[in-house]
Amino acid sequence: MNISSAIVHALPGDIAVVQAAIAALSGVEVHAVSPEGKMIVTIETEDDASNVARFEEIGRLQGVLSTAMVFHQTESEPEVELSVEPVTRPVSQFKGDPK
Secondary structure: OEEEEEEEEEOHHHHHHHHHHHHOOOOEEEEEEOOOOEEEEEEEEOOHHHHHHHHHHHHOOOOEEEEEEEEEEEOOOHHHHOOOOOOOOOOOOOOOOOO
């Protein structure tokens, strides 16, 4: 799984149209929108190529001035990596000189 976030800047007169177009894309969510047209967006896809393709698709939308990716993370095993279970490992205890 790939997760990234981006800042999308839309023309002020096209904010609602761009926001709706972005929200309609699979795996994409708009989290915040400023009156100037800047949007905070997250993209979740299965692989790097899909993530890049979705990011580029957003940049080609009518009314988008610019896009900037600000974060990207790849999770090979999301269920394991998102687990909150503590991992315990034995700690070696040695006495004396550690030579």
